[in-house]
Amino acid sequence: MxxxxxxxPGVGVSHLLTNRDGARLGIVVRxxxxxxxxxxxxxxxxxxxxxxxxxxxxAHVVADLLHATVTLDHVDGPAAAAGEAQAVRIRVPAGSAYxxxxxxxxxxxxxxxxxxGIRVLPHPxxxxxxxxxxxxxxxxxxxxxxxxHDLLAAPx
Numbered sequence: 018m019x020x021x022x023x024x025x026p027g028v029g030v031s032h033l034l035t036n037r038d039g040a041r042l043g044i045v046v047r048x049x050x051x052x053x054x055x056x057x058x059x060x061x062x063x064x065x066x067x068x069x070x071x072x073x074x075x076a077h078v079v080a081d082l083l084h085a086t087v088t089l090d091h092v093d094g095p096a097a098a099a100g101e102a103q104a105v106r107i108r109v110p111a112g113s114a115y116x117x118x119x120x121x122x123x124x125x126x127x128x129x130x131x132x133x134g135i136r137v138l139p140h141p142x143x144x145x146x147x148x149x150x151x152x153x154x155x156x157x158x159x160x161x162x163x164x165x166h167d168l169l170a171a172p173x
Contacts, residue, residue, distance in 0.1 A: 052076040081111035104156045111149040114171040120147050125161030130154040
C-alpha cells in the first residue's frame with residue numbers, strides 16, 4: 018500500500034491510499050477533527066465515486082473496525098510492582114462479540130467501573146450492556162485480565 022500525504026492550507030491534511038489492487042481511498046483530516054472519506058472510481062482514478070464525512074467520534078469507531086486491536090493500559094501501583102493484582106483500562110472495540118450485551122468478568126478479574134464518554138459508571142452490575150468505545154476499568158491477576166482482553170477482542 019502506498020500513502021501520499023498532502024497539506025491543504027485552510028482545509029486540513031489529505032491522505033491518499035492506494036492498495037495493492039490499485040484501489041484508491043482518500044481521507045481529508047480537517048482541523049475540527051472530522052474526516053472526509055472519498056472512494057475513487059476505478060475507471061477514472063482522479064474522480065471520487067462517493068464521499069462520506071465522519072465526525073471525530075464516528076471516525077474513531079470506523080478506525081476500531083479496521084484495526085480490531087484491544088489494548089491493555091496498565092495502571093501503575095504498588096500491587097502491580099509486587100506481582101499481585103493489577104489494574105488496567107481496556108477500550109471495547111467496535112465489532113467486539115461482547116458489544117451491546119452484558120459482560121461477566123472471567124474468574125479472577127473484576128470490572129470495577131465503565132467509562133462511557135464523559136460519564137463514569139462505578140461498580141457496574143451484570144445487567145449493564147457494554148458498548149463500543151466504552152473503557153472498562155478492571156482489576157485482577159494477569160491471566161484473568163488476559164482472558165478478559167481475549168473476550169473483548171473476539172469478533173462478532
